[in-house]
Amino acid sequence: MNRVLTLAAYNVRMLLSLRTWFILAWALFGLQIAIYGSLMSKLVSTAVPNYLFYYAIGLMVIVVFDSGAEVGRHFVEHAHEGELPYFLSLPVSRGGFLAAQAIYGVVNTMIKVLPPLIGVLWFVGDLTVQGAVFAMISMFLLGLGITGIMVSMSFIAFKSVDIYSAFLAGLSALIVRFSTVFYPLIFMPSFFSPISVFSPLTYGADLTRWVLGFDPNFLLNPILAAAVVTGVAVGTLSLSARIVDKVIEGVKAA
Amino acid sequence: MAVLISLSLSDMLVVGLVYTRLIPASKAIGSSYFQFLVPGIVVVGLFSAATDTGRRIWLALREGVVQYYLTLPIRTRGLVGAYIISGGLGGIVYSGALLVIAYLSFMLFGAPIPVQGILYAITLIPFLFVLSTGIAGLAAFFASVSRRGEIYWVYAQALQVSMVTISTVFYPAQTIAQYLPAPVATIAEYNPLSLAAGVLRNSAFGGNALETGALANLLATSLPLAVIGALAYWIILRTIRLKGKP
Numbered sequence: 136m137n138r139v140l141t142l143a144a145y146n147v148r149m150l151l152s153l154r155t156w157f158i159l160a161w162a163l164f165g166l167q168i169a170i171y172g173s174l175m176s177k178l179v180s181t182a183v184p185n186y187l188f189y190y191a192i193g194l195m196v197i198v199v200f201d202s203g204a205e206v207g208r209h210f211v212e213h214a215h216e217g218e219l220p221y222f223l224s225l226p227v228s229r230g231g232f233l234a235a236q237a238i239y240g241v242v243n244t245m246i247k248v249l250p251p252l253i254g255v256l257w258f259v260g261d262l263t264v265q266g267a268v269f270a271m272i273s274m275f276l277l278g279l280g281i282t283g284i285m286v287s288m289s290f291i292a293f294k295s296v297d298i299y300s301a302f303l304a305g306l307s308a309l310i311v312r313f314s315t316v317f318y319p320l321i322f323m324p325s326f327f328s329p330i331s332v333f334s335p336l337t338y339g340a341d342l343t344r345w346v347l348g349f350d351p352n353f354l355l356n357p358i359l360a361a362a363v364v365t366g367v368a369v370g371t372l373s374l375s376a377r378i379v380d381k382v383i384e385g386v387k388a389a
Numbered sequence: 390m391a392v393l394i395s396l397s398l399s400d401m402l403v404v405g406l407v408y409t410r411l412i413p414a415s416k417a418i419g420s421s422y423f424q425f426l427v428p429g430i431v432v433v434g435l436f437s438a439a440t441d442t443g444r445r446i447w448l449a450l451r452e453g454v455v456q457y458y459l460t461l462p463i464r465t466r467g468l469v470g471a472y473i474i475s476g477g478l479g480g481i482v483y484s485g486a487l488l489v490i491a492y493l494s495f496m497l498f499g500a501p502i503p504v505q506g507i508l509y510a511i512t513l514i515p516f517l518f519v520l521s522t523g524i525a526g527l528a529a530f531f532a533s534v535s536r537r538g539e540i541y542w543v544y545a546q547a548l549q550v551s552m553v554t555i556s557t558v559f560y561p562a563q564t565i566a567q568y569l570p571a572p573v574a575t576i577a578e579y580n581p582l583s584l585a586a587g588v589l590r591n592s593a594f595g596g597n598a599l600e601t602g603a604l605a606n607l608l609a610t611s612l613p614l615a616v617i618g619a620l621a622y623w624i625i626l627r628t629i630r631l632k633g634k635p
Contacts, residue, residue: 159543163550170569174560177568178418179411304392312403322410327403 139231142222143238146209150243157246160198164251167194183319183353189344191255192270193316196340198247199278200311204303206240207285211299229380237282237372244278245271261347269346276364277339283371284335287378310334315341319353338363390483397434397487401427401494417561419590424500428589429558431487432582436552438483439521440545442476443528446622447541450532459630469623473615476525477518484517488593495594503596510593516607520585523611526618533621557583581610 176186256262291299314336342360405426412422449455535541566574584607591597
């Protein structure tokens with residue numbers, strides 16, 4: 136366990152050295168809320184009351200998604216820059232290696248999401264400890280699920296990084312746009328809504344909004360959302376553990 | 390290219406259609422939000438393709454390919470011009486493809502397309518080319534001043550989010566002026582992306598005659614960006630030629 140934590144601490148230290156990135160990410164989040172969020176909320180105010188809050192949570196879910204995707208990319212970069220064989224030579228099990236990656240992902244997500252979450256809740260006058268904690272748990276589970284999906288897909292990158300990048304960009308576009316990240320399911324055309332129920336972001340975004348007290352008429356059933364988010368996290372992490380265990384050997388540096 | 394097209398396509402056909410159900414028609418928006426948003430998506434597409442020039446310059450500087458370029462029998466000015474022009478052409482090719490898709494999606498959803506609008510769109514190509522070189526110049530500037538590590542991506546992301554957010558791509562100028570401070574509204578009004586989106590909405594999709602004032606503003610805001618970018622890239626190439634490193 137100590138070895139896993141040591142490996143995770145190394146990754147986290149590397150992460151904390153990227154302070155410019157975090158400051159930029161928070162600043163851009165603020166800019167998007169202050170301009171895009173506030174203006175769009177004026178335009179859609181008749182259809183969705185308090186759209187600014189709806190959008191802010193959606194934007195946080197995007198940050199969680201990007202953070203999860205970054206863990207996948209981080210893993211793939213390790214493989215292609217030749218660092219993976221070194222990590223595999225360390226006295227840490229494959230499961231431990233994956234757990235260290237997951238801890239890195241969780242810390243990355245927390246650093247990126249927690250300050251914006253507290254800022255938004257304070258701005259809308261809804262800042263409570265239990266609200267912030269449950270919202271973080273919801274987004275943490277979603278982040279684990281996204282990390283699991285991205286690491287599971289990394290076997291594509293072991294064949295071709297270009298195909299992996301293109302595949303992820305396309306997948307991201309579909310997962311985000313066909314989800315309820317920016318608009319409630321009830322407003323989606325009938326030919327889109329069946330697709331959106333396959334996006335994990337739909338459940339993660341609606342669950343987070345529900346724990347923060349958004350009008351449930353615009354959201355999915357919270358029990359269903361919690362079950363799906365938990366199921367995706369557990370399922371994809373188990374899948375990624377199996378895939379990593381099988382394909383990790385023999386990965387060539389770029 | 391396929392990924393960029395799929396992103397823009399999903400912005401038009403998914404985001405555009407859903408927001409059309411949320412945002413009512415108005416004098417500022419026009420007859421539907423879909424018709425308001427689609428020209429803006431074409432401009433965002435042009436922006437994405439043009440900024441790829443910055444990525445290529447950054448990669449060339451980082452991986453030392455630029456040293457090879459400097460051994461070629463071409464002047465530094467020629468290298469700079471080639472990069473800026475390639476950014477312009479990339480933007481035109483990509484936004485041209487998006488314009489065709491936009492017209493097809495208008496037909497699919499029964500939105501009117503004035504015949505003269507297509508002629509105006511063709512007339513606008515040189516102006517969009519200049520806009521694209523301006524954006525490529527801006528990206529080239531940031532790539533040239535990115536001395537350490539991955540800092541270019543910090544600049545690129547900040548450039549994209551600020552230019553697209555503070556523009557009239559997603560919301561009308563009247564809404565910005567009504568709810569945000571006057572300096573922000575002025576920046577949005579003179580943002581080259583806003584000017585291009587406005588011209589496309591009015592003429593290429595609205596069928597109204599091209600406004601010379603708007604076209605002049607588009608040139609006046611784009612050309613200096615192209616010049617600044619070209620100058621920054623030229624300085625860095627000259628420094629590498631003289632000192633062997635940036």
